[in-house]
Amino acid sequence: MRLFEHKDLLSIDQLSIADIELILDMAESFKEISNRDIKKVPTLRGKTVVNLFYEPSTRTRSSFEIAAKRLSADTFNLSSSNSSTIKGETLIDTGMNLQAMNPDVIILRHSSTGAPHMMAKAVSSGVINAGDGINEHPTQALLDLFTIREKKGRIEGLKIVIIGDISHSRVAKSNIKGLKKLGADVTVSGPPTMVPIGIENYGINVIHNPSEAIRKKDVIMLLRIQFERQSNILFPGIREYAKYFGVTRKMIELANDDAIIMHPGPINRGVELASEVIDSPGSVILEQVKNGVAIRMAILYLLIGGSSK
Amino acid sequence: MxxxxxxxxxxxxxxxxxxxxxxxxxxxxxxxxxxxxxxxxxxxxxxxxxxxxxxxxIPGLIDMHVHLREPGHEYKETILSGSIAAVSGGFTSIACMPNTDPVNDNRAVTEFIIRRGKSAGFAKIYPIACISKKQEGKTLTEFGDIKDAGAVGVSDDGMPVINSELMRRATEYASYHGLTIISHSEDTSLSRGGVMNEGDISTAIGLTGIPSINEEIMVSRDILIAKFTKCPVHIAHVSTAGSVEIIKRGKEAGILVTAETAPHYFTLDHRAVTGYDSNTKMNPPLRTPEDVLAIKNGLADGIIDAIATDHAPHSTLEKDVEFDKAAFGIIGLETALPLTLALVRAGVISLPEAIKKLSLNPARILGIPGGQLEPGxxxxxxxxxxDYEYILKKEDILSKSKNSPFIGKAxxxxxxxxxxxxxxxxxx
Structure with missing residues (x-):
């Protein structure tokens, strides 16, 4: 029997608590590799990893690529600007063509919700969701869980607040699902226009005012405000957002003393988060990036490692 | 003979x-x-x-809301293939919506459709023409001329009339010519970018929502217009509990409003979208279980007069793509009868009442013959x-397009x- 009984990683929904713990434990042992002088092990030698990115990404794509390379897999990158998409090829056709070259896993980022699910049905290789529309970003949530567990020693019972545009954030969606599975006490915060209908069904609290929401929390997770994507009907603008919802040092003082501050990046300095907070001792933002590599090594290993494929 | x-x-x-x-x-x-x-x-x-x-x-069924795609999109459906699908489903008359290419906004297209329908020789085809030229929502089409050419109603289905003055004048002028005015009630400013009902499911599966008020606001407006002009208006594809309630109040106030719903709105709810099957994507979208219940009650109480399929053929080119990029709509001519009979078995409405909503009532709303069996x-x-039970198979579908969420279902x-x-x- 395999350790990890999944062909794909599409959503946090599909993972059991044991699955999540397995991924986090595995990442812990992989993390050490990145600190070595020779940052490479032969684990995935001969395996092929495709990065198929239909949306711009620096962090996630390079994190996956570094993770794959440190495990000795062959990687190649396709983005929508250099693929046949601009020639009108459909997603399924692209998938079938990649399939014909027999990759082991396709890492897909796409602006359409459900695109990785569609790809997973069409191809026999594994598919990893690297962010789909406004739906999910499971590997980001897993690296966040890993970071919290590393810093706090546990997740169960922790008080965690997620602040920002919850409606359009796939990071928030995956984190809510993961944190609830592991027993955290989750609060979301942000203007009412950015908190979706039915979010309370996940058993979380909604406190719109960020100062109130931060009070007595162990973890403060900020989201990137994507004004470039939104109509000005959703919110008046950056200035108004920064003034009423931006998180400052003063607000952080309301949290528990040892609270950590997280952000999936890229940050709008001075909008959702004040610069002084980003660079404060409680900030674990760069740790998140570092842990991202370890988590993705663990996921790649669990999905395509070994010979049972 | x-x-x-x-x-x-x-x-x-x-x-x-x-x-x-x-x-x-x-x-x-x-x-x-x-x-x-x-x-x-x-x-x-x-x-x-x-x-x-x-x-x-039963009297030959009458579907007052069908998209036949000809002229212009013959790869999805033709008047011939749609007519065959219709008669196989028990329909003898169908009214086809004007959002073809070119749109049916003049006598020539109306006559073309009628001629093609006659030469097909299956179901009787009744064209519905556009309310506005090119469906642009700016100027009225020539209601008199298209009526003379054989159109039975007018609608900008798919492209709702946003301009309230135009809608008001359309009801007045359509009433004079005896054309049924059919409202696709949608405030598009509220539904832009939406691909499914806005609610707990859209949040859970990460798709952009279409709120129920996008329909209800326009249903309210058109009933108020009908009240003011004292001219009838027919509300197409009712999907929400709020719309049913607003139509009920309109009818109670004596306003000349009639309404239809489609079988999918009393059979499926938005939970069906989980899994991102683009055959669960239609406009209006599948709503909540509470809405489904209200639609059933609306049918039982006579608030909703007719059952129409909104048969909307799309090929795999439009449907085998990412959910948010997929076209809205599903086919319905071949499943309307069994889905409606399920309502009868569930005790929602009697069999004669169900068949009436699929025949006599739409005939009366459109002013066309049919819907009853009488000597003469x-x-x-x-x-x-x-009582015949079967699993719907893709290969058994006669419509040129196979976009049905009921494939594989009993x-x-x-x-x-x-x-x-x-x-x-x-x-x-």
């Missing part, structure tokens, strides 16, 4: 009864309904006997087996024979 349909149970949409009787058809007209003396066969050699023991005989009327009818009730003007046009 005499046809004798023997021992069937006849659904009387007018009296709301089912009675076991024979039907005698002379040429194209029903000549008698009752117990026909059996010596008839000896007296006349040229009697065709159809044994309908255990079957239901044309023999447009269907013989159905209400259905009960099937049309066995369709007759138009005394002629068998389709037989299983």
């Amino acid at each position: 005499i046809t004798w349909i023997r021992s069937g149970s006849i659904v009387d949409t007018l009296k709301g009864l089912i009675r076991k009787a024979d039907i005698l058809i002379k040429d194209d007209i029903i000549s008698a309904i009752g117990i026909i003396p059996s010596e008839l066969k000896q007296k006349n050699q040229r009697v065709k006997i159809i044994d309908a023991e255990g079957m239901l005989i 009327l044309p023999a447009d009818l269907a013989i159905i087996n209400p 259905l009960k009730g099937r049309n066995e024979l369709t007759m138009i003007g005394g002629k068998i046009v389709w037989e299983r």
